[in-house]
Amino acid sequence: MEIVWDAFAQAALRLFGGDPATYTVIGLSLRVSGLSLLIATALGVPLGYLIGSRRFRGRGLVTAIVNTGMGLPPVVVGLMVYILISRSGPLSEAYVALVGEAMPRLLYTVPAMIIAQVMISTPIVTGVTLAAVGAVPAELRLQARSLGASHLQEAVLTIREARWGVMAAIAAGFGGIISEVGAVNMVGGNIEGKTRVMTTAIQLETGQGNFGLALGLGLILLGIAFVIMNAFTRVQHSGSRYER
Amino acid sequence: MIDRLRSAPVWRLTVLLLAGALAFSLAACAPQEKPLEEPVSEAPAVEVTDLILASTTSTQDSGLFGVLIPAFEEAYPQYKVNVIAKGTGEALELGQNKDADVLLVHAKAKEEQFVTDGYGTRRRDVMYNDFVIVGPSADPAGVEGLATAAEALTKISGAAAAFVSRGDESGTHTAEQKLWTKATITPSGEWYVSAGKGMGDVLTMSSELGAYTLTDRATYLSMRETLDLEILVEGDTALFNQYGVILVTDATNAEGALAFAEWITGEEAQAIIGGYGVDEFGEALFFPNADQQTTS
Numbered sequence: 001m002e003i004v005w006d007a008f009a010q011a012a013l014r015l016f017g018g019d020p021a022t023y024t025v026i027g028l029s030l031r032v033s034g035l036s037l038l039i040a041t042a043l044g045v046p047l048g049y050l051i052g053s054r055r056f057r058g059r060g061l062v063t064a065i066v067n068t069g070m071g072l073p074p075v076v077v078g079l080m081v082y083i084l085i086s087r088s089g090p091l092s093e094a095y096v097a098l099v100g101e102a103m104p105r106l107l108y109t110v111p112a113m114i115i116a117q118v119m120i121s122t123p124i125v126t127g128v129t130l131a132a133v134g135a136v137p138a139e140l141r142l143q144a145r146s147l148g149a150s151h152l153q154e155a156v157l158t159i160r161e162a163r164w165g166v167m168a169a170i171a172a173g174f175g176g177i178i179s180e181v182g183a184v185n186m187v188g189g190n191i192e193g194k195t196r197v198m199t200t201a202i203q204l205e206t207g208q209g210n211f212g213l214a215l216g217l218g219l220i221l222l223g224i225a226f227v228i229m230n231a232f233t234r235v236q237h238s239g240s241r242y243e244r
Numbered sequence: 245m246i247d248r249l250r251s252a253p254v255w256r257l258t259v260l261l262l263a264g265a266l267a268f269s270l271a272a273c274a275p276q277e278k279p280l281e282e283p284v285s286e287a288p289a290v291e292v293t294d295l296i297l298a299s300t301t302s303t304q305d306s307g308l309f310g311v312l313i314p315a316f317e318e319a320y321p322q323y324k325v326n327v328i329a330k331g332t333g334e335a336l337e338l339g340q341n342k343d344a345d346v347l348l349v350h351a352k353a354k355e356e357q358f359v360t361d362g363y364g365t366r367r368r369d370v371m372y373n374d375f376v377i378v379g380p381s382a383d384p385a386g387v388e389g390l391a392t393a394a395e396a397l398t399k400i401s402g403a404a405a406a407f408v409s410r411g412d413e414s415g416t417h418t419a420e421q422k423l424w425t426k427a428t429i430t431p432s433g434e435w436y437v438s439a440g441k442g443m444g445d446v447l448t449m450s451s452e453l454g455a456y457t458l459t460d461r462a463t464y465l466s467m468r469e470t471l472d473l474e475i476l477v478e479g480d481t482a483l484f485n486q487y488g489v490i491l492v493t494d495a496t497n498a499e500g501a502l503a504f505a506e507w508i509t510g511e512e513a514q515a516i517i518g519g520y521g522v523d524e525f526g527e528a529l530f531f532p533n534a535d536q537q538t539t540s
Contacts, residue, residue: 089341102496105496206444207301208305209466
């Protein structure tokens with residue numbers, strides 16, 4: 001049990017002791033996962049709406065592919081992104097062929113981490129949105145169309161109707177990436193001050209046997225996730241207040 | 245109905261929240277990033293370029309880089325070293341794909357093959373540390389004090405006592421495989437656990453399982469207090485672990501790579517390496533030997 005108290009002490013020390021390295025790591029985690037989530041939301045919600053609301057051939061197959069994507073192991077995504085952006089990878093070769101000079105390094109940078117996290121979270125946001133939109137009665141959209149709503153208005157109405165599910169989709173997407181270590185470690189490289197985020201810092205401290213500090217950083221990560229999710233839930237509740 | 249859509253407050257709040265989180269996270273990072281990517285104000289003429297050093301978890305976990313890298317950056321302020329700590333296998337793979345500029349790894353045969361294959365040049369010995377066989381103090385296989393690692397492994401497999409292997413193609417794993425070959429044993433069975441993890445994790449696992457394992461001395465010493473493991477076999481020359489520095493062929497920052505390789509095999513770095521660990525552990529963790537180049 002001693003280690004648990006140590007963890008709390010370490011968490012407090014790092015959080016309130018003004019340790020700049022910890023703030024950098026926290027800021028980077030939020031920036032990488034926040035930006036990734038924005039992109040995943042911008043892609044996943046419209047995509048989920050289209051798949052969930054339209055009837056087309058192969059819809060079952062597309063849904064199955066999206067749902068499979070929700071289970072993609074982050075380390076596999078990391079490996080795929082690595083192979084893509086490596087200096088010996090296809091992207092680099094295409095760049096050299098088109099531009100005639102070497103591609104600026106993307107590996108071990110924040111954008112590389114964001115690419116990987118978008119690939120992890122987009123299927124999650126899409127999949128849960130799809131299920132939520134699919135549960136909205138088709139009659140609602142029919143009625144909207146008959147009252148003269150445009151395609152966009154129809155989409156906004158449907159997504160609004162399915163908002164609890166869509167919010168759950170965004171929350172699930174966030175949970176999936178703020179906590180993952182496999183992909184950011186692979187393409188970020190865990191470079192101190194540049195690509196070290198909460199999860200890779202925890203992994204590093206664990207590897208060095210600093211269990212108390214590792215657990216303390218875990219507590220900070222949990223705390224941050226709680227604050228964000230709590231704010232998110234409050235938004236949901238303020239929505240339901242207007243409804244009455 | 246359309247009006248109701250426009251006034252949906254829940255969405256506006258969501259967007260606000262997301263935008264707020266974004267703005268905060270951008271703002272939180274911006275000030276800390278600058279000094280890392282721009283030259284310090286006292287030396288505005290120097291342009292800082294990134295140098296990617298792919299190395300092993302053991303060098304990072306032992307804390308050696310914590311003193312070595314700042315000393316290099318002080319001597320060469322035009323380079324910012326980015327350490328990518330992986331197993332030797334992955335570090336070599338990164339070098340092969342030209343995703344690193346310089347390598348500091350410890351699997352001599354693989355390194356020489358790497359150079360032979362044309363992926364790297366100028367392999368030089370830098371330092372060595374040694375492996376030790378650690379295990380529970382009860383020592384169920386009775387290996388304590390044996391002179392050679394091969395004898396100890398023979399006894400461990402004979403007693404079918406639990407042994408945790410890195411199993412990750414790292415330098416340590418390669419060294420372990422060589423020792424089994426030397427003992428003419430192919431380890432397999434319930435007692436032989438292939439973990440596929442880094443050194444720190446494997447030590448923790450061995451401690452929990454009451455198992456034997458092969459570890460570098462540095463990682464063991466730095467974690468000793470959290471482990472129920474004792475050093476049982478040490479000193480066999482077969483347990484010496486040579487680190488080498490290799491320049492990656494056609495590297496992005498070839499100049500920086502060369503500067504690093506020259507520096508780490510030079511007097512200043514060699515002295516730092518030889519002194520590291522004495523204060524904290526009472527003994528040196530690495531032994532510099534760049535002045536005695538050998539080939540295996």
